[in-house]
Amino acid sequence: MLILKIVALGPVHGYGISQRIRQISKEVLQVQQGSLYPALHRLEKRGWLEAEWGESDNSRQAKFYKLSAKGRKQLAAEHSNWNRLSEAVHVIMQAAH
């Protein structure tokens, strides 16, 4: 879900994704390359991501990932799921006080 959310912001390469997750989560979350790339490829295979080779900022070839229409739907679904779940957890935690 996190990857989908990052990619939803615009076409981005693998390095960019790991950077952004780190930045946005204020260094709380770190994604290891060892799990990032298999995850990306899996998402691509499921058709949620589309990938294309493009030029990066320092004019090197890089693989850019972009959200597909199917991925957008999936993101929306997972987002609402997450909201429900976190809300539930939050309520339970409140009640336990």
Next chain:
Amino acid sequence: MWSWRHPFRKPRPAELDNELQFHLEKLVQEKIAEGIPPDEARRQAILDFGGAEIIKEELRDVHRIPVLDAISTHLRYAFRVLCAKPAFSLTVIATLTLGIGANTAVFSAIDAVLLRPLPYPNADRLVVLHEYRPKQKRAEGFVAPVRLEDWNRLNTTFQAISGYYTEDTTDTTRGYYAEDASNTAAPLPVKIKRAFVAPRFLQVLGISPALGHDFTSADEHFQGYAPASVLISERFWREHFHSNPDAIGKPLLPGSGSATVIGVMPAGFSFPAEDVELWYLVPPDAPYARNRRNTWYTAIARLRPGITESQARANLDLVQRQLAQQFPATDADLTVEVQGLKETTVGTARASLWLLFGAVSILLLIVCTNVSALMLARGMEREREFSVRSSLGASRFTLIAQVLTETLLLAICGTLTGLAIAAASARVLSTMAKSIPRIGEVGLDWRLFLYTAGCAVFVTLLSGLFPAFRASSATPSGALSRGGRTQVSSRGRAQWTLVSIQVALAVCLLSGAGLLLRSFRALWQVSPGFDASHVLVFRVTGGYGETADIPKLRQSIGRTLDAVRALPGVQAAATSLTRPGVPFGYPLELASPDSGLDPARKIIAESRYVSDGYFSAMRIPMVAGEPCDKHSEGTGAVVNRSFVSTYFSEIDPIGHHLIVNRNTPGAQPSTILGVAGDAREAGINHEPVPTVYWCGLTIDPSRAYLLRTAGDPAGLTNAVRQTVHSVEPARAVYDLAPLPSHLNEAFAEERLRTLLLTLFAVTALLLACVGLYGTMTYFVTTRRREIGLRIALGARRNQVWLRFVSQGLIVASSGAAVGLGLAAWCAKFVSGMLYDVPANDATALSAAVGTMLGVALLASAIPAIRAARIDPMRALREE
């Protein structure tokens, strides 16, 4: 532009490299930006990044489809294993080819004849309608043109109703009454089959002419006896108009009075018969078509969408009741029969084809069992290999999959060669089985491919599963420690069971073939009541229109008859409407008002229309009275002995009168002149039934001429053609052959299924014997040491020999016993096809068992003798 990527596309290794490399570069740059020197930055980045190779491996896993990988490994290994033992592989493939080839060939016939729809749009809605007289319990068959029009107008369940009849003629130009001599350009006139159809004929079939147009409403109104328009077949168009599109609008033949060609039918259109060349429309308002008693059409109709046959039948019955009130004299006792057109076309071939299919399926089962036994034997040889593999960690599933893959590979090879054989045999089949309708349509289609693919899977599972489980149960410790010294007697049971299954199935097939053979023999040994030898039969073309002038037609027939009687070598000649012994039923309801019989009792008798001299030409003896002669034409009749014993047992029939209840052309009462012996007129496979021979009555232009010859009837064919041509230059002679070959042709289907079933049964017998022989040989080979030891210890060679032969015979007889039970169950499928042989005929069954046991004895004796000759010293020293 973002490209669409195929989900199964595997990324190239370089792409993975590039992607990861890029990430690494970025990390390095990041470190440098933090102020770390480049070399150190790179070192740290690589450390951070972790093992690139591991990631790449994981990425490849993401894109891998594990099942496919496993399958390709299995396939490659299986291929190597099979190539290593080419003799084994070829044996299995050849066996499978035989089984699958035969099965596919028969299925292709079933597909073409029974499964594929007729070649018309929505052909499942096409039906045939018959007039049915419930009181006489027989379908009238033909429909009167007026009634057909009434049905078409009054019903609510059909899109359209039409009809047709055909005639064999040389007359291509004019209509129903014309006798035309213009088509004599060829040395001898050529027979042409033409169809006369009711309106809406093509509309019912859902076909339109390939060129030109259908009949118009103008054609549906009577404008004179010569029809104005004609549709021609594609073949006729090719041969007579050189495929010139200008043919439309031209007269059929040069000269006046010829019908105009209005359309060319699509190539391959062959309704109602293969050889119809011309289609004419009969206007329903023509004077000769208005009599409600004149029935001549075979009615075809197209159901409205969603209407079932029974709904249509109910609707037509309602219509017919209405007509019965309106025309009580002619329409009162009629109901309507509705039958699917395909059903009617296929007829009796259905039962024959399913019988053959059952036979080849049994053959395929034998093949599977055979292959299974081979694989089992092979699996025992490979026990070590499987043990090694399983001790190296191969799971049981992997081993099963491996054996199944090998079987599948063999099955695929067998299927492909089998398919090739089936395709080749389709041609042979369609020439051999001309009597089976639609057999010419045999060809490859998706259903056949699906079927053979199913066959391959079926064969794989059936013949591979058992050996696979056997092989996979190999334990690492067992086989490895025992090495090659194992005694396999405990494992022999499975193989012997397979052999006895083969024997059982083969006995079942042999019994079926035996029954059909016995029945076929009985058919030809029956005394038909007439003498078919030395009789030459032919027909002469003529149109139905000629029956309008009966005296003229009678003259013409007499002229031909006199001419052929004058031929040297002809002892007698006569005509009949039908060929004696060739199945044909024409029962009529009769009355005999002056005989004092109970008028309430119905007299129903087969009717035959014969000329003078018929009884002497066919050598049917007269029991009493006189036969037909020239003077009794149209006024006399002869009845057979069955007729007398059924209806006239108390009074002398001679001198009394018979009259056909309906107002057919034979309506005037005929005097019974004499009583003839019983003859199997209506088919040599039917008991003689009460029959009336009407002397000289002419109701049909087409008749069979029967010539009794002194020598070989076939030697007279040319003389007959020339003679008929000299007296009737405009008519063609056809169906010219000795009577026995007419009879042969009439029973071609019986012959074909007997022949094929026998062929399959013999193949089954051979396969079962090869199975027995192979297993016995294997058994002997694996026990060489034991036999050697026994002989060394003093066993007599006779004992050894006897032991193996009796083992073979025990297996064969237990199989045969099961086979007999199986045959008894299968007999109900053939019982309907048997003539004069009971389904539990002892001769056929014991012959089947005897043959099987005899051949089994032979097949087990050879390896047994070999066993008895084993040299103990060599056998024991071998290991």
